[in-house]
Amino acid sequence: MSQHPLPENLHIDTLAVRAAVDRSQYGENSEAMYLTSGYVQPDAETAARRFAGEEEGYTYSRLGNPTVTSFEMRLAAMEGAEACVATSTGMSAILLMCLGLLKSGDHVICSHSLFGSTIKLIGSEFAKFGVQTSYVSQTNVAEWQAAMQPNTRLLFAETPTNPLTDVCDIQALADIAHAGNALLVVDNCFATPILQRPLSMGADLVVHSGTKYLDGQGRVMAGALCGSKTLIEDVFGTVMRSAGMTLSPFNAWVVLKGLETLSIRMQAQSQQALALAQWLEAQPQVARVYYPGLKSHPQHALAMKQQSGLGGAVLSFEVKANTPEQGRENAFKLMNATRMVSLSTNLGDVKTLVAHPASTSHGRLSEAQRQVAGIQQGLIRVAVGLEHLEDLKADFTRGFQAL
Ligand SMILES: *Cc1c(COP(=O)(O)O)cnc(C)c1O
DSSP, rough: OOOOOSSSOOHHHHHHHHOOOOOOOOOOOSSSOOOBBBBBOHHHHHHHHTTTTTOOOBBBBOOHHHHHHHHHHHHHHHHHHHHHEEEHHHHHHHHHHHHHHHOOEEEEEEEESHHHHHHIIIIIIIGGOOOEEEEESOOOHHHHHHHHHTTTEEEEEEESTTTOOOOOOOOHHHHHHHTTOEEEEEOOOTTTTHOOOOOGTOOOOEEEEETTTTOOOOSSEEEEEEEIIIIIIIIIIIHHHHHHHOOHHHHHHHHHHHTHHHHHHHHHEEEEEHHHHHHHOOOOOOEEOOTSSSTTTTTHHHHHHHHHTTSEEEEEEEEESHHHHHHHHHHHHHHHOOSSSOOOSSOOSOEEEEGGGGGGGTTTTTTHHHOOOOOOEEEEEEOOOOOOOHHHHHHHHHHHTTO
């Protein structure tokens, strides 16, 4: 159906609901979902041209699907990227990125505090193929610089990090990467394009787990890579055709609709997280709160500049304890005494989720490794949702009263 082209220079909130709307002959206002694995070709000549890449047109959903394309184009518009490729999960986006960019003998620099499965994938699985990895402090730019080697291909950063919300300087890392002919990849899962657009600060690629805030209601798994047309279409598109970590059209439709409310959710959940963080800082049983929106956060100024003045929706706090055993016991007591918040290691939901990193996401580390990473036994991570603030405070108060 004929559509007017969108006006230029739209704001991100508008792009979230208006970019890449694809209407069929029926003119539906909400995007249609194309649940099909294959496409009927009008004639044999067209099929031949489409398979040869000489003509646009869908052939098979591993190679492309209109619902998946809508999600890719909308997310690309929001990240300020030329192009985007959607994947089945956040991890398969990172796998695709590695398959496309790394070869035997290459070197990668990662922060210590990357998502655990990312460290496992690059540091262990790709080590089998001769890829070497160095780990550096998230916040110390000099360490990233010192780790550069002639064969460094990638710098991989995530900001803010999970669960301690450390913030790194995207612009500074991009400069280091480019001076050494390497690429900077940023996992933008926690901030989302609403708070932070890494490509505008010099990053070459953005990685997403669509499972988190892009969906926003904890329903489906999804992932994406956003960047230049050359990288997305020529490098990753080629790998994707054979490797097949394709996003299903159903999941694409869910995250496409999720994007429409991303702006309002990120703003509301960030404001709620700030209010809860300030309240937690004032509780006598709390030793420390980690949240980029707090003045006490070591990278508060950088975070406010880099993240549109918002801290995001994830915070962590440590309950007071004299020993690690007591810290763990207190964290467990507190979590078990709540009656509303969900005990879940996921994040990015409108329901508030609490988790104990030392026994779950970081449970496979030794106590010494956890100390280096700064994950204390008394640490609780909160992915703040949309419940009323007073109800959240009341639930955590039930937790504190159990100590
Ligand atoms: C969840 C997560 C991932 C992995 O995404 P999946 O969709 O679970 O595969 C990657 N990075 C970060 C920061 C995450 O929180």
